[in-house]
Structure formats: C-alpha cells, structure tokens
Amino acid sequence: MAKKPSKKAKTQANFLSQNIGKIVLALIATGSFAIAFGNEKISKLIPLPSSHGACLEQFYRDVPPLLTKESLKKDSYALCFNDFNVMYSGVSKTPLWSAEYLTPERLSIKIKREDNFHEETRVQQAHRALLTDYRGSGYDRGHMAPNGDMNNTAAQYDSFSLANMVPQAPKNNQEVWRKLEEAVRAIVTKQHRDAYIVTGPVFEGKRLKTIGNGVIVPTAVYKAVYLPKQGISGAYYAPNNDSQQVRVVSICYLEEKLGVNLFPQLTEQQKRNIYQLPLSAAQVKASQDIKYMRWDAESQCAEEADTASIQAQQKQFASGQSQTAESKLPQIDEETKQALIKQLVDAMVQYFLQLLR
Template sequence: MAKKTTKKAKTQANFLSQNIGKILLALVATGSFAIAFGSEKIAKLLPISSGNSGCLKQFYRDVPPILNRESLKKDSYALCFNDFNVMYSGVSKTPLWSAEYLTPERLSIKIKREDNFHEETRLQQAHRALLTDYRGSGYDRGHMAPNGDMGNTAAQFDSFSLANIVPQAPKNNQEVWRKLEEAVRAIVTKQHRDAYIVTGPVFEGKRLKTIGQGVIVPTAVYKAVYLPKQGISGAYYAPNNDSQQVKVVSICYVEEKLGINLFPQLTEQQKRNIYQLPVSAQQVKANKDISYSHWDGQSQCAEEVDTASIQAQQKQFASGQTQAAESKFPQIDEETKQALIKQLVDMLVQYFLQLLR
C-alpha cells in the first residue's frame, strides 16, 4: 500500500514539474479572465454610474434622459444647475426637458419667491432666448423645474434662467400646472417619498407658433414622475392652452410624442404602468397610497439606449466636475450576488481545465 502511495506521489510531482509553466500561466490568465468576465457581467446587471458628480444626482440612477431623435440633438446644450438639470435646444430656444430629484428633506426648506428672470449666458447668442422675446407675447414665462421646488437662493435664481422656461398659456401655467406642481410636492412631503421628475414641452405639428425672435410655443407640456421606493410611475400631459385640461398617462405615451427616453434605467414594463397620480395637493392623503390605474399597451415606448450613449450623455453633464477614478457600483441583492459568483466560478474552472489540456 505504501509503495502505491509513493508511486502516486511521484506521478503527481512529475506532473507538477512538467506543467508548472502551464499552471502559472493558467493562474495569471485566470486572474485576468476573472476581471474581464466579472466586469462584463456586472456591467450588464447593474445601473451605469459615472462617478460621484453632484450634477448626476438629479437623475434616476445617475442616468439622464436621452434624445433618440437626431433632429433634437441639433444645437442642444447639457446644462447643470443648482438642484436641477436642463437639456436646452437652441432650435426651439426652450428646454427639451428639466430634471430634478425631490426629497422630503429638500422640500422642508421654504424660501420666499423672488422673481429674477434672466437670459442664460452659457448659450451662444444666436441660440439664446431673450427677455424681450416674452414681452407682449400673451404667454407666461413658465418654469419647467418649478421655483417652488427650490430650497436655497442659488437654486431659486437658477430656476428663473430662460433656459428653464417655455411660453405657457396663462391659465395653463397659473391654474392647472401650478396645481400639478403642488400635487407632486405634496406626494413627497405628506407621504415621505423621494421622486424623480422630468418636465418639458411637447412640439407637435408642422406649423408651430413662435414668439419674439424664434422661441417656439409648445403645443403641450408634460411632467413624468417616478417614485423609486414604491415603483410608482406615470406622467401628466396638458395642452398648452387655456382649456385647463390635463390627463394622467404612461411615461411611454409621452416618450412616443417626444422621441426622448425619459428614464433609460426603467424597463418598458415599468414605463407602461399608469398610477392614479393626484392633480391637486388636496387629493394627496398622508396614509392613502397612490392606486394603480392600468397598463398602457398601445403607446410606443422610446428605444432602449446603449451604454456608450448613456456614458456620453453623463460626460456632458459631469464635465468640469470632479469624478471618481472608478465607477462606484450600487448595492446588489444577495441572490444576484451569489448567482454571479457561481457563474464566475464555473467559467473559471472550465477555463483553467482548457489551459491544462
């Protein structure tokens, strides 16, 4: 029995001696493979992060809305403000969207409104909306990211930039839209829910009205809402006239009209859900959940966005700000983590065996 054991040990020693080079090579290659394989798998399963830029915090999972229509990208500007961000169009001379992240803590700070409408000097003169464009136009200067959402004077001042303003019908701006803004704030404050908001104009039809030196008047305005902790989604859609009409629709409904992916990190199924969003603050009750309404199976959701496009858009908003050298991934649940580990180990074993053959 001892002789057999000695013979077996010698065989193993000879194998190790003859294959030590392959084994070392396999270990090095396995380490490299682990990094590449792990990065690829994780990148597919986790939300994309572009560092710790404060500007990106206004977006759900740090991912901005993405312009899918090429025509919308012409003369566009990614603008980072205090407490909100804007994608501005030098063609319409209005924002295409304004995005903000609302929390109970942010809205707990109340400051007195001080109107200070001003032109946005970061824009080229030819693309800039002017104060004179709105004078005598018959339209209000309508905020997309509302002044009422701002909890400090710097953010309030920024909200009065004409880059955050559209020509809005008076009754739409002062009545129905004001009530919707109050309703969204009430959801956050009364029900203690964080909310990601994207607000902007809709331009439909071939003949669009303009004011001043080419500021295009929207045919409608929208406000898309997502409450991440509850998974509640939906959007308000209101014609830009004095009818005071408004309806609650799916995010896909708005995306189809815009050609913009408003929340690239949400699935199509999530964006087709419609909840009964309140249209006034009085409808919001502290202990009453927002009810599910129905599923939108008709609207055409925006196309999915690839990683390269997302990172390019993130870079525009994060430019000029300090970023971490490495992406900081959010936490993943234990089940997903264990599945990734098992898959990685199985692949590594197979890869190691192939190298030794």
C-alpha cells in the same frame, strides 16, 4: 492693606451667585439659538450641502434622459444648474426637458419667492431666448423645474433662467400647472416619498407658433414622475392653452411623442404602468397609497439605451458641474454681512435678557 470691594462690586457678585444657574442655561440656550438662527440665514443664502447636490444625482441612477430623435440633438446644450438640470434646445430656444430629484428633506426648507428672470449666458447668443422675446407675447414665462422646488437662493436664481422656461398659456401656467406642481410636492412631503421628475414641452405638428425672435410655443407640457421606493410611475400631459385640461398618461406615451427616453434605467414594463397621480395637493392623503390605474399597451416606448449613449450623456452633464454657475451664487457684500451679524447679536441679547427676567 487690601482694598475693600465696592458696593457695586458686591451687588454684581451677589447677582452672579444668585443667577449662576440661569446664566448657564441662558448661555446654552443662546448658543443653540445662534446656531439655529445662523443656519436659517445661511440656508437662504447658499445651497445646503447634500449627498444629492451633484449634477448627475438629479437623475434616477445617475442616468440623464436621452434624445432618441436625431433632429433634437441639433444645437442642444446640457446645462447643469443648482438642484436641477436642463437639456436646452437652441432650435426651439426652450428646454427639451428639466430634471430634478425631490426628497422630503429638500422640500422641508421653504424660502420666499424672488423673481429674477434672466437670459442664459452659457448659451450662444444666436440660440439664446431673450427677455424681450416674451414681452407682449401673451404667454407666461413658464418654469419647467419649478421655483417652488428650490430651497436656497442659488437654486431659485437658476430656476429663473430662460433656459428653464417655455412660453406657457396663462391659465395653464397659473392654474393647472401650479396645482400639478403642488400635487407632486405633496406626494413627497405628505407621503415621505423620494421622486425623480422630468418636465418639459411637447411640440406637435408642422406649423408651430413662435414668439419674439424664434422661441417656439409648445403645443403641450408634460411632467413625468417616478417614485423609486414604491415603483410608481406616470406622467401629466396638459395642452398648452387655457382649456385647463390635463390627463394622466404613461411614460411610454410621452416618449413616443417626444423622441426622448425619459428614464433610461426603467424597463418597458415599468414605463407602461399608469398610476392615479393626484391632480392637486388636496387629493394627496398621508395614509392613502397612489392607486394603480392601467397598463398602456398601445404606446411605443423609447428603444432601450445602450451603454455608450448613456456614458456619453453622463459625460456632458458631469463636465457641466464645473459650470454650475459659481458666478451665480449669491455674493454676500460687507454691508449684508454686517447687517446679518447685527441681527444675530441683537437677537441673542434680547433672548438672553428675557431668560434672566
């Protein structure tokens, strides 16, 4: 004789029949929530895959800036990082330039800043900037590729390498330069423009100041900007002091001072154009185009790059992809994994219960 279902079983069956629609919807919603929750966590732990993730793709048309002054090539290092690249000088113990490709998609993900200043072990000890060089120097460790441009912890960690830092005057770094970095991000996010950026130090004069064990203090810092879809170009130039001065100049103006061909794939005519780049994020309006300012007829642009030089520089950075600090990628230990799983399960359960109420 078949056993009659218990009262508890009947209650459960009634609950299921009455709430089947809610349960299905809850499962679908919970699944969607899990995917979103998981993606958010994952995006903060590892670099998101993208078509612009490769080393050369941080450069306009895959062509790195070229050092045209022979003296700059001494003890130089082509360093490929997560989401930006650096040409580092073992002479100045600073980057000569840092390059990055910004898109609205890249900047749509924001992560909390976590300082992790560290020495660059890919650089020989004799050429390496040290943490002790900056202590008590009176100068900030100034990012060239900004931490604020990084959307994952691997890239953020890389941005705190001393190979991406210069000794920067506090007010320049914390006020003027911060506003310029925010202005560039606003151009990309508010106006939905892709941007290629090259940032670095300027060393002018025969008697340059040093800190620590030979880290040279720049006389100025620069940020060159090119918006390929609109053909807009220009650069910021700021003395490395507490004057809070800044000028918008042409790319040619910088190339003459630096001995660097910042954008080898641009024509001289393009590099002589100066557009009215904003000095703060507040100056960027979504529907207001960046206006043309003037033509620079005085500055000496870098010589046109030959194919052999371009290919040689590309090869340095292409080979650097294997060094993109695989060891630096955040390693998720078992405790962290279990904590993340618990957070995900708890969140799913609470969400599920709320939908059934």
